[in-house]
Amino acid sequence: MDYAISVHDLTKVFGSFTAVDRLSLNIKPGEICGFLGPNGAGKTTAIRMLCGILTPTSGFGQILGYDLIKESEKIKPHIGYMSQKFSLYDDLTVEENLSFYAGLYSLPNSERKNRIKEMITMAQLTSREDEVVANLSGGWKQRLALGCAIIGRPSIVFLDEPTSGVSPTSRRDFFTIIQKLANQGTTVIVTTHFMDEAERCNRIAFISAGQLLAMDTPDNLKQSAVEGFMVELDLPQAIDQIDRIEQQLYVRECSLHGPLLHVLLDNESNVKELEELVGKSARPITPTLEDVFIALAKKKRKQVVR
Amino acid sequence: MSRILSVLKKEFIQMRRDRLTFALVFMMPLIQLLLFGYAIQTEVKHIPTIVFDQSLTNESRELLASFSASGYFDVIKTAKNYAEVNQAIAVANSIGLLKSQEILAQKVQFQGPPYDIRVRPWYNPDGITAYFMVPAILGIIVTMTMVIITAVAIVRERERGTLEQLLVTPIKPYELMIGKILPYIALGYIQITVALVVAVTVFDVPIKGSLLELYLLTLFFITASLGLGIFISNIAKTQMQAFQMSFFVMLPSILLSGFMFPRDAMPQFIYYLSAFIPLTYYLDIIRGIILKGIGFQYLVGQVTALLVFSIVLLIVSTLKFKKKIV
Numbered sequence: 001m002d003y004a005i006s007v008h009d010l011t012k013v014f015g016s017f018t019a020v021d022r023l024s025l026n027i028k029p030g031e032i033c034g035f036l037g038p039n040g041a042g043k044t045t046a047i048r049m050l051c052g053i054l055t056p057t058s059g060f061g062q063i064l065g066y067d068l069i070k071e072s073e074k075i076k077p078h079i080g081y082m083s084q085k086f087s088l089y090d091d092l093t094v095e096e097n098l099s100f101y102a103g104l105y106s107l108p109n110s111e112r113k114n115r116i117k118e119m120i121t122m123a124q125l126t127s128r129e130d131e132v133v134a135n136l137s138g139g140w141k142q143r144l145a146l147g148c149a150i151i152g153r154p155s156i157v158f159l160d161e162p163t164s165g166v167s168p169t170s171r172r173d174f175f176t177i178i179q180k181l182a183n184q185g186t187t188v189i190v191t192t193h194f195m196d197e198a199e200r201c202n203r204i205a206f207i208s209a210g211q212l213l214a215m216d217t218p219d220n221l222k223q224s225a226v227e228g229f230m231v232e233l234d235l236p237q238a239i240d241q242i243d244r245i246e247q248q249l250y251v252r253e254c255s256l257h258g259p260l261l262h263v264l265l266d267n268e269s270n271v272k273e274l275e276e277l278v279g280k281s282a283r284p285i286t287p288t289l290e291d292v293f294i295a296l297a298k299k300k301r302k303q304v305v306r
Numbered sequence: 307m308s309r310i311l312s313v314l315k316k317e318f319i320q321m322r323r324d325r326l327t328f329a330l331v332f333m334m335p336l337i338q339l340l341l342f343g344y345a346i347q348t349e350v351k352h353i354p355t356i357v358f359d360q361s362l363t364n365e366s367r368e369l370l371a372s373f374s375a376s377g378y379f380d381v382i383k384t385a386k387n388y389a390e391v392n393q394a395i396a397v398a399n400s401i402g403l404l405k406s407q408e409i410l411a412q413k414v415q416f417q418g419p420p421y422d423i424r425v426r427p428w429y430n431p432d433g434i435t436a437y438f439m440v441p442a443i444l445g446i447i448v449t450m451t452m453v454i455i456t457a458v459a460i461v462r463e464r465e466r467g468t469l470e471q472l473l474v475t476p477i478k479p480y481e482l483m484i485g486k487i488l489p490y491i492a493l494g495y496i497q498i499t500v501a502l503v504v505a506v507t508v509f510d511v512p513i514k515g516s517l518l519e520l521y522l523l524t525l526f527f528i529t530a531s532l533g534l535g536i537f538i539s540n541i542a543k544t545q546m547q548a549f550q551m552s553f554f555v556m557l558p559s560i561l562l563s564g565f566m567f568p569r570d571a572m573p574q575f576i577y578y579l580s581a582f583i584p585l586t587y588y589l590d591i592i593r594g595i596i597l598k599g600i601g602f603q604y605l606v607g608q609v610t611a612l613l614v615f616s617i618v619l620l621i622v623s624t625l626k627f628k629k630k631i632v
């Protein structure tokens with residue numbers, strides 16, 4: 001088995017709406033793969049199909065060597081799943097939730113106690129074992145949900161927007177845990193729309209309108225996905241300047257990043273012209289993932305228009 | 307096995323922490339039994355009565371006195387002629403009429419009534435409604451609680467999103483069903499016990515038959531009710547829908563099962579329709595055991611029907627439960 005996940009042309013159609021359109025992926029064991037894309041791009045649908053709880057309209061594939069469609073029940077003991085809602089039992093305590101899932105994954109009684117303790121330590125919930133989940137705040141719930149998802153030592157964990165509605169510190173802590181998991185050989189599939197999280201993935205799958213637009217390492221994507229020369233401009237009232245800059249023939253794209261403008265030029269020789277136009281110096285930069293995403297989404301739109 | 311135990315344990319914990327469940331199990335039998343046990347009276351007492359005494363003798367007065375002393379007749383008016391009697395009947399504020407003249411005439415002729423008719427309800431000689439109704443109310447309480455609680459059981463997990471999480475685990479549909487159903491069977495028995503204690507201590511209902519037999523046969527009624535609930539839980543998308551469907555099931559149970567009206571008096575179509583209500587069979591069982599003290603051999607048909615109900619509903623529900631999101 002070379003790949004933990006290998007799927008071809010996975011498609012899901014709801015009525016007349018194609019949520020996922022011919023998705024093909026090959027993911028190696030121990031990889032952290034980020035699904036990046038806007039809301040409604042089909043990330044959740046894709047993950048649900050990979051987990052075997054949603055039957056694809058067409059397409060085929062293997063998860064851990066098992067057939068995705070015919071052997072979905074055989075896959076389940078080996079995967080963990082965490083949905084964006086942190087589906088925990090609110091009226092149970094931290095320990096009771098963990099113990100419930102330990103039982104569902106048939107952990108031997110002898111190691112159950114230790115494993116639960118491990119998860120409590122991992123989730124930084126020590127001394128809160130007997131707290132009812134309803135009383136926990138977002139970050140704690142999130143780490144507990146992760147604990148429930150990985151208590152059975154899965155080979156693959158699917159995390160569907162695990163960091164939505166959680167504080168930045170909690171988000172960072174959470175990704176550190178994920179990286180530790182991957183180091184131990186667990187394959188991690190994580191959806192997000194935070195660029196900083198995407199940066200920490202081994203590979204990123206850009207998904208928009210149900211289609212996989214690109215899949216590569218963050219560095220490669222920045223090098224190859226954006227064609228042209230990227231510069232950064234620091235202008236007063238930057239937002240009012242976008243239209244004027246975009247009208248220039250040598251400008252491919254202009255977008256706002258915080259207070260700064262990112263301008264994509266045809267090539268390096270256009271920098272002088274741009275500087276003359278705005279009367280300020282432009283600083284050459286490597287495109288960020290956000291630039292990559294904008295560029296890819298634009299390319300896609302143009303294809304649709306044609 | 308570990309998976310069934312896990313679900314069992316989880317359900318027990320949730321049940322213990324849920325106040326609504328507690329209220330449903332302990333308060334419902336208490337309140338309902340007290341309320342309906344006293345309220346539902348099918349014996350007719352205190353009938354407004356008009357007396358037209360044409361003889362006006364000592365004997366007639368004595369007879370009238372004994373009638374009103376029985377508690378069944380309340381003399382609200384003494385009529386002086388037939389016109390008054392007819393008018394009173396026409397406005398329908400009286401339903402009993404004693405023509406004492408005729409009764410007296412008979413008495414004088416035969417020195418006693420010419421014949422003796424005594425209607426005696428064989429298994430309830432004093433005609434005490436509570437004896438007949440309390441066991442039936444007990445059945446209604448149990449089926450109502452079981453159907454509603456289980457109807458909500460799976461839907462609630464679906465609404466909270468925990469069902470999606472369960473679908474991704476290796477649990478099998480039958481394991482989930484067993485784990486969900488067993489705790490409610492225990493709950494059903496607790497409820498029956500509470501209700502029986504009220505029936506015996508408050509209403510003095512005599513239990514003629516064997517308690518053990520009653521408890522054993524009740525199992526099939528509980529499972530049939532749970533099956534109905536689980537079935538609803540599988541179809542309903544929201545807790546609201548589950549509640550509505552439960553009520554859709556409950557009303558015919560109360561009206562058609564023979565709880566209120568004897569089934570034999572029903573039109574044929576309704577009679578057969580009521581054969582599809584678990585309570586119909588349980589009423590035979592519980593009234594049979596409590597009032598008549600009859601043994602299992604007389605209740606085989608009813609038990610079989612409940613068993614068929616349980617098996618069909620639970621199997622259909624388990625098969626219908628797919629580990630997929632629709």
